[in-house]
Amino acid sequence: MGSNIQEDPYTLPDATAPSLVLTHPTEDEKRRTWTLNHREWGGALSLEDYLKREPYLTTIPLTRDGGMTHWVLTDSSWPAESGENRPILASCESISKRILVASPGDTAVRDGVGHGVGSVFTYPEHRGNRYAGRMLNELGTALRTWQCEKKGSADVVCSALWSDIGKTYYAKKGWAVFPSLHIEFPVPANQTQGSVEIGKGKGKVSPITYENLGQLCETDEKLVREQVLRKARETNRTCVAFAPDHDTMRWHLYRDDFIASILFKSSPGPTSVPSSIKGVIAGTQEGRRVWAVWSRNYYGGSGKPTDNVEKNTLYILRLVIESEASEGEKPSEDVVEGFTAVLRTALHEAAIWNLGKVDLWNPSPLVKTLIERSGVQHRPVERDVDSIPSMMWYGDEKISEIEWVANEKYCWC
Ligand SMILES: CC(C)(COP(=O)(O)OP(=O)(O)OC[C@H]1O[C@@H](n2cnc3c(N)ncnc32)[C@H](O)[C@@H]1OP(=O)(O)O)[C@@H](O)C(=O)NCCC(=O)NCCS
Known part of the structure; x- marks a missing residue:
């Protein structure tokens, strides 16, 4: 006679469950996620081409060599032996970028790191359960120290994202809205x-x-450095810019x-x-x-x-x-x-x-x-809905005291 013992079916956890963890996806999980979010971010590309573009984006300047990180929220109590794929409750990416900062009394600009966050996504069947919210709470904290040893021991000063879902969702989670x-x-x-x-x-x-771009960027960064310092003096506020x-x-x-x-x-x-x-x-x-x-x-x-x-x-x-x-x-x-x-x-x-x-x-x-x-x-x-520049500040100042200099499209990711 066969056994009548039945395994408990896995039920999705509450968004506050201590077993939920922020971690990194496998290659297979990345592909599954891209397949689902192609509709959101594929633009004019077919699914097939989008599935080529996303890995390509980890091989180019800025994002290669670990400059880009893929994140997922999953459940650490999921029984690995079940043979199923572990649940991907929410996902996103971050890109590490150079940041220039000056406070009012400073005589030189400080170099820091800022993480751009993109592709915040919950699989359609898991939406409305606060998983994205939980992931973002974990992420906001994790990014505070993420890869700070990598870019010459510079501190992580902020993270930023460009909301496509209006001005309130991310603001409630600590990413304050900036001019759009x-x-x-x-x-x-x-x-x-x-x-x-x-x-x-x-x-x-x-x-x-591509021949003369590098030289122009160097000149531009010098100008932005001066501008950040000048603005900090003029406005009596801490000023920050993404290095162009x-x-x-x-x-x-x-x-x-x-x-x-x-x-x-x-x-x-x-x-x-x-x-x-x-x-x-x-x-x-x-x-x-x-x-x-x-x-x-x-x-x-x-x-x-x-x-x-x-x-x-x-x-x-x-x-x-x-x-x-x-x-x-x-x-x-x-x-x-x-x-x-x-x-x-x-x-x-x-x-x-x-x-x-x-x-x-x-x-x-x-x-x-x-x-x-x-x-x-x-x-x-x-813009009220799309590409709303939003920033979480990790320094001592309140975010309302921060001036974002050169808040232009090059910062976006
Ligand atoms: C936006 C998204 C990540 C939310 O995921 P989720 O796990 O369902 O989110 P949560 O359960 O944590 O939060 C739900 C909240 O998001 C809000 N929300 C979801 N989609 C929204 C939209 N398109 N516009 C405005 N708010 C939206 C809900 O109204 C709800 O608000 P509340 O907190 O005031 O009740 C998910 O709907 C998704 O993947 N959408 C498609 C991709 C996308 O637009 N990503 C955001 C890019 S900036």
Whole structure:
């Protein structure tokens, strides 16, 4: 006779159960998670291509060599011998980034580490059980010391995320909301024709490519360091910025190249795929140049870049006005011309690449003036739901006392 003894069926634990742990997924679990969250974050990529992109993103500057960490919330009391897969109750990723900080009395900027958090996800069948909440509580604490020995013993000063579910969910868990304004520039219908001159001289711009990007990032980081220090003095608040460094920019650009090379494989691209122009610089005199670095974003799962042109966006990752500190309220004519040339080139590139708009995040007062002076059509957009920059602060200050300098798209992940 066979045994009548039946194992207790496994029931999902309460979100407060002490047996729940924050740990790392196996390769198999990562794949399962990506398969489920492709609908959220696959953009225009097919599932097959998304399953290639996600592992690729662990091999590029910033995220390779352990720069990126995958996290899951699971149940340590799950009986391993059951033969089933352990439950993945919630999942997310973090990326370790360099941070620049200065407090009001400081004479030099401190280097720190900040973790960008992304892809917060609960498998559909587990939603509404507070698992994501539990994971985030554990994560907020874990990141405080995560990999701090790795980046030259710098302290972890913050973690940040870009909420796609509004302004309250993460704020309640300690990630405070920061400004989420952008200026949207619609791409005019005839924009692909003429008007942009790549070259040297007045009104002309020169391309930013992988050749000159590193040097420009170095210059930019120096400017941001000065800005952080200056702002701390002026506002009497602790100021923080993500370093706009070469790895950070290349992370965006490699990701962009990967997507575009798939999307334009069957639909012909303009000149070369991937695009070799990553942005443009106006002006040749050091200290008076204006430049922007950008990336493309395609929506809709059809795999065709032409399907969602209105939504497809060219994001200005970073806009640099080298003379910003000395421009004051009324920018000089060369800066207005430089900015306008950069913006018009961005619109031109957007049109070529089937992108219906150009977005620029959180422009400074000077940049707002430059936008007005450019005469280019635009509208301000206050985002209430998507990509809300949110920060948890690990220093002694209250988060409400923190000023986020250069809160632009390059910080996002
Ligand atoms: C958002 C998500 C991670 C929440 O997971 P969960 O385990 O069900 O979350 P919890 O049970 O901890 O919390 C549920 C709360 O999330 C809120 N929530 C869930 N989806 C939301 C949405 N799209 N917009 C606003 N709030 C949302 C619920 O209203 C509930 O709010 P309450 O705490 O005031 O009751 C899950 O719904 C998900 O994976 N969604 C798809 C991916 C996504 O949007 N991720 C967030 C990216 S920033």
